[in-house]
Amino acid sequence: MIIDCHGHFTTAPKELQAFRDEQIAGLKQPAEPRTKRGLTITDDQLREAVQPQLKFQSDRGTDVTIFSPRASAMAHHIGDLTTSTHWTEHCNDLIYRVCELFPKNFVGVCQLPQTPGVTPDTSIAELKRCVNELGFVGCNLNPDPSGGMWNAPPLTDKHWYPFYEAMVELDVPAMVHVSASCNPNFHATGAHYLNADTTAFMQFLTADLFKDFPTLRMIIPHGGGAVPFHWGRYRGLAQDMKRPPLPDLMRDNVFFDTCVYHQAGVDLLMKVVPHENILFGSEMVGAVRGIDPETGHYYDDTKRYVDAAAISDGDRARILEGNARKVYPRIAKRL
């Protein structure tokens, strides 16, 4: 079985965006009541909406996608906690319905109702609802709910600890994933995402978060941002700072996915990062949608790169399935 740990519902029915547009328009009338109106989306609409993902699974030979709401649309910086809660519940409910409709193809991971300046404690209830009631196996945690202003404390700050306690109690990991950028310096998928990955890794390297939470698990997507390319820099920084060697730092706690869209990049990832810390992921249908004229295949068909990488078959199996089962233990009940 091949598990893609990184897929987003980027193809949701337009009714979802209509709700969001209405919600954003409503922010201009702060005196109006803050009700959460229902969404009218049929099962047939949902079946139709995930056809692209199903076709990619079938074409690429993958089995199941760990599926979460569209990352760039989380936009935690818009509105307040009520805005974010209503929006998040709808997004997660749709993921739940897709997973129920196609239980062999999708397993849910939730968005959180994070809000700039608001404690992440307020996301615990939604995490519990999604895991306990909807059968989700993890969450996407935004280290920068401000959308590019970076004014929340680092992920290693005690600010986040109550939320981590809930993750540990539920035995679910988080993918560290920012959302849209409202900072004109940062293109979302071309800068903000990768910067957040790099930033999170260095935060983990410089603090003792995983001494405090030995079973806390974080997936850094997009191949770990800049980290594998600068593996020597990070090894040297850890050494200069008398921090643990990187494989010890990562061992049970920090994982990179394979969302790196060319063979040379995936080859480097495999060459330097311990194979037990790599999870297969494609980010489909996601950041890059085109076909690479050099290969004739989709840029984000990352399974091809993993298949072609010079690694042992045992390691390939771990990357394609085994590591995901360890990082997301609740997936066993779903598959």
Add this chain to the structure above:
Amino acid sequence: MIIDCHGHFTTAPKELQAFRDEQIAGLKQPAEPRTKRGLTITDDQLREAVQPQLKFQSDRGTDVTIFSPRASAMAHHIGDLTTSTHWTEHCNDLIYRVCELFPKNFVGVCQLPQTPGVTPDTSIAELKRCVNELGFVGCNLNPDPSGGMWNAPPLTDKHWYPFYEAMVELDVPAMVHVSASCNPNFHATGAHYLNADTTAFMQFLTADLFKDFPTLRMIIPHGGGAVPFHWGRYRGLAQDMKRPPLPDLMRDNVFFDTCVYHQAGVDLLMKVVPHENILFGSEMVGAVRGIDPETGHYYDDTKRYVDAAAISDGDRARILEGNARKVYPRIAKRL
């Protein structure tokens, strides 16, 4: 001749830091006059201070270093334009003196008196002084003078255009280089530097800056941040956005250095990035000071990685010398 395009005076005599400490302490007495007191540093002190760099040049077989003030100490976010101007002039004057003492070993690149919220026009006078009077061949341009708040306009914004006009008129390039981070999310050398590199590349990719300034040249240090590792992502993003192919985008305008501290990283850089857009650089004495136990050599001895890379001798010569002469044409008068 081997030209290292990226060296900082990280070993300056302690009198320089004493000036800075005094200057920062003075910011707490805003009523006091803002005089720029002189620095008393002898030529012998300067000769002594650059012994580490000279020894590394000799040990590693490099000839000349394009030398600029310590990047993390620029700290444009401290104080105001007067603070930054006094500090910058002293830092640049020391670089000038080192270059005069060792004209075969060092060529100067200047820091700029950038200040958050102040137009970069105010840096033009110092650029001209350094180039016309001190014989410098380029500058370090900080895309985020706030030190991690990222509240300046992108590098492609007209905000920067008058400064670019001065660069073009003087025929000098800029290395895009941030300084210390006062944002607790961003470790300076482990996150902020690389994020800035990645961010700048994506800004260049998405705008027509080099149509407006066909001869403007920007060096993105640290191997281009995350870009080579995610070369497929950038190729795909450019394609999706109907932007030029990356080699066309970079050709005469965007260059990466080789400050990547392991063989596998440099190999990837050489594999994907056009060789005419790579300049040899080591960042010494800089971000990582240790010896790699896997090789027995300094992490930042990047010449070893370039020497071992599978590229033609012609390309190696271009990377080690020829490209730097093209990007920094004023170097010809100095060497």
